[in-house]
Structures are given as C-alpha cells and as structure tokens.
Amino acid sequence: MLVGLRGAAEYETIMGSPGMGVASMDAQSIAHLLIIVFIVIANLSYFATHAKTQPREEAFQ
Numbered sequence: 001m002l003v004g005l006r007g008a009a010e011y012e013t014i015m016g017s018p019g020m021g022v023a024s025m026d027a028q029s030i031a032h033l034l035i036i037v038f039i040v041i042a043n044l045s046y047f048a049t050h051a052k053t054q055p056r057e058e059a060f061q
Helices: 006-015 020-054
Strands: none
Touching: 006 020
C-alpha cells in the first residue's frame, strides 16, 4: 500500500524509472525547508523586537 507522494516517489525509485513522483517530492521538500526558514526568521524577528520593547528587570536590586 502506497501512501501519498512519498510512497509514489519510493515506488518509482524502486522500479528504476524516476518520474513525476520523484520530481514532485523534490519540490515538496524544498517548500517544507522554505517554510521552516520563514518560521525561524519570524521567531528571530519577534524576539529581537520583543526584547527592545520590554524593560529589562535588574537582577540585583
């Protein structure tokens, strides 16, 4: 039983004739990596701006 695009790509690879499944899997992997990069950039920018707006508490008062 094959499940989704990954299963199709694996089947094409096993059969020795890579086609649309393998090509689509490459595109899907790049899209997932791009989403992860965007999430990391958004988190970094959030924490950078959040640190500037919040007053720092002094550790020793």
